[in-house]
Amino acid sequence: MSPGSDDVRRMLWVSLPDQRARRELYWMSRMPGTRVRAMARQEPVGEVDWIPSTYRRPIKRFVEAGALAWVRGLDEQDPLAHDWVASLELCSLVTGQASAWRRAARAAGSARPLQAVVTWENLPDQPLYRIPPYRQALNSCRDADLLLCMVDAAKDHLLANGFDEELIRVVKPGVDTALFHPAQEPTQEPVVVFASPLAENKGIDRVLQAMRIVRRSIPEARLRVAGRGPLEHLVRAEAEDPRNGVELMGTLDAAGVAEVMRSAAVFTTAPRATWKWTEQLGLAYLEALASGLAIVTTRCGTNDEAVHPPNHLVEDSAEALAEGILHHLADPVRRAEVGVANRRHALTHHDLATQCVAMGAAFSEVEALHRSR
Numbered sequence: 001m002s003p004g005s006d007d008v009r010r011m012l013w014v015s016l017p018d019q020r021a022r023r024e025l026y027w028m029s030r031m032p033g034t035r036v037r038a039m040a041r042q043e044p045v046g047e048v049d050w051i052p053s054t055y056r057r058p059i060k061r062f063v064e065a066g067a068l069a070w071v072r073g074l075d076e077q078d079p080l081a082h083d084w085v086a087s088l089e090l091c092s093l094v095t096g097q098a099s100a101w102r103r104a105a106r107a108a109g110s111a112r113p114l115q116a117v118v119t120w121e122n123l124p125d126q127p128l129y130r131i132p133p134y135r136q137a138l139n140s141c142r143d144a145d146l147l148l149c150m151v152d153a154a155k156d157h158l159l160a161n162g163f164d165e166e167l168i169r170v171v172k173p174g175v176d177t178a179l180f181h182p183a184q185e186p187t188q189e190p191v192v193v194f195a196s197p198l199a200e201n202k203g204i205d206r207v208l209q210a211m212r213i214v215r216r217s218i219p220e221a222r223l224r225v226a227g228r229g230p231l232e233h234l235v236r237a238e239a240e241d242p243r244n245g246v247e248l249m250g251t252l253d254a255a256g257v258a259e260v261m262r263s264a265a266v267f268t269t270a271p272r273a274t275w276k277w278t279e280q281l282g283l284a285y286l287e288a289l290a291s292g293l294a295i296v297t298t299r300c301g302t303n304d305e306a307v308h309p310p311n312h313l314v315e316d317s318a319e320a321l322a323e324g325i326l327h328h329l330a331d332p333v334r335r336a337e338v339g340v341a342n343r344r345h346a347l348t349h350h351d352l353a354t355q356c357v358a359m360g361a362a363f364s365e366v367e368a369l370h371r372s373r
Helices: 024-029 093-107 132-140 152-160 204-217 232-239 254-262 283-290 318-329 332-349 352-372
Strands: 009-014 034-040 049-052 084-088 114-119 146-149 168-170 191-195 222-226 246-250 266-269 294-298 312-314
Touching: 009 024, 009 093, 009 352, 024 034, 024 352, 084 093, 093 114, 093 132, 114 152, 114 352, 146 152, 146 352, 152 168, 168 352, 191 204, 191 254, 191 283, 204 222, 204 232, 204 266, 204 318, 222 254, 232 246, 254 283, 266 283, 266 318, 283 294, 283 332, 294 318, 294 332, 312 318, 318 332
Parallel strands: 009 034, 009 084, 034 049, 084 114, 114 146, 146 168, 191 222, 191 266, 222 246, 266 294, 294 312
Antiparallel strands: none
16 A cells, blocks of 8 residues: 555544544644544544534443444545544444444455554553443454554553554654743742643542642642533632632633643642543643643553653552642752753653654554555
8 A cells, every 4th residue: 555646645534522632633634744534523623624523422421441422424435535544542433433434445445545543542451342332343443554552551452452563553642842831930939730621530639638738838839720520619619719729720722721831830630540441641741741840640550651750650649649749849949850851851752743753654664564565
């Protein structure tokens, strides 16, 4: 297989119904020499040809390891117009659809499209795989051409589930290091920022508990919370009394998150595992690294792939979280050194443009394998 006649890789991306912006689809669109068309409910960010799409959903909620939803209209797309079909997660039902669509094209004698599946999954024994629709989707992409892993643990998960190592590539995600950059002068104010969904699995309740402990030693310490979610009422109640030092920022765009990061001294979150999810990498960590912030978070899943010493990975307790936050707030000189090291790490390992080039190289390697056969 070779890219299209105009030497542009033509990709059809099949989105989950609630797929978040500026993530996987955006990264695909940033790969050199790639033109992406996306079937999606909402208009994508970036240079993407949008196919407005609707979904059939038995239940209206997002499941972390895959969405129980089918996109309408995939069978109307011309396989010969695309070199690749790509989607997110092995057990998402749109991935199962993409597999069937690609398989039908090959049965009709077409070598195109190839199939790529992007995965973050880090649970070798993902319980969703026991549920028939998800298991069928998983098994349907065992003959995918590329399994693109966003974390090292995802490769381990694939190997544990019997996938061919030759088809696996690991490319860590990137962050816009021009948008997310340190403040010109690091703040001397004891400001802590939480920028994640306000949900139990991200631990905003634990962060609020920890900040009460922090304020016993540093009464002027403040917490800025960016996000929305089911636990928003807890933050709102805390923010109603100005003596608590909590500010609810609401939903912010990328520029707003970058600005609030630059206003802070420490980034914190407190993820905890659910029955079907554990922290994988956490893009907010990468944004904090690029912003030159010290990070304090609970140890969960494989977030150690993003958070390295001298940042703090602590046990899931308010006391341990508070101790880590106090360690950084109390020592501005050391905190600044940590920030410089974090910025350097982000530039070296998670620069968006660099990582998108690396993702494109993974696709090119697989294309070369097919040309040689």
